[in-house]
Amino acid sequence: MFIGHFAIGFAAKTAAPRVSLGTLFLAAQFIDLLWPTFLLMGLERVRIEPGATAVTPLVFEHYPWSHSLLAVLGWAALLAGLHFLLRRDRRSALILAGLVLSHWLLDLLVHRPDLPLWPWGGSVLGLRLWSSLLLTLALEVPLFMLGVWLYSRSTRALDGAGRWGLVGLVLFLFVVYAGNVLGSPPPSVEAIAWIGQLQWLLVLWAYWVDWHRRAVAPN
Incomplete structure (x- = not known):
């Protein structure tokens, strides 16, 4: 799951119009923003195995x-708490918490049974949608298109940067997704970790786009 997480971030603008798209992306992708750093620190592990699933090696x-799941709930509470302290907006804080949790729920659909319920081991879950490339695309691509449509419908561009910056962001996410799904396996775990850090640039891009757009009231 990649663009599906960003889809939820885009869509959440309709429920949290005062929150920047950058912050919504940060929440929706939060645990995957942490993960590359934890890989580099040796706190977490991943293995490259071509053919492990139809979608990812x-x-x-x-x-x-x-x-x-327990850690994700903790990260959700932390991010929501920080937002509430800074903005005093309970509704938006709860939406951000929901976005963090949504990442785990979407991963639950696609992963093999490898998602732990708590940090110290035990039960793992996963519904294996990644065993089928067709089913994965049938879920993620329409979800992404819906999220982008909801965001574009609930905001309007203030200038060319707001209009074409959004187009560029959407196209770039599609290109990255296609590369992940159809490209060659990554050369090393270290490369995965460093490339994963570049996701922060997507968050900054979203902040920039949203700065050049304005939320509009629903019709």
Whole structure:
């Protein structure tokens, strides 16, 4: 799951018009923003195994601090709490918490049974949608298109940067997704971790786009 998470971030603008798209992306992708750093620190492990699933060659061996359900609930509470302290907006804080949790729920659909419920081991879950490329695309692509449509419908561009910056962001996400799904396996785990850090640039791009757009009231 990649563009599906960003889809939820786009769509959430309709429920949280005062929150920047950058912050919505940050929440929706939060645990995957943590994960590359935890890989570099040796706290979590992944293995490259071509053919492991029809969609990704990655085997997630150990990622309790970023992707266990209990940890995700903790990260959701932390991000929501920080937002509430800064903005005093309970509704938006709760939406951000829901976005963090949505990442785990979407991963639950596609992953093999490797998502732990708590950091110290035990039960793992996963519904294996990644075993079928067709089913994965049938879920993620329409979800992404819906999210982008909802965002574009609930905002309007103030200038060319707001209009074409959004187009560029959407196209770039599609290109990255196609590369992930159809491209060659990554050369190393270290490369995965460093490339994963570039996701922060997508968050900054979203902040820039949203700065050049304005939320509009629903019809």
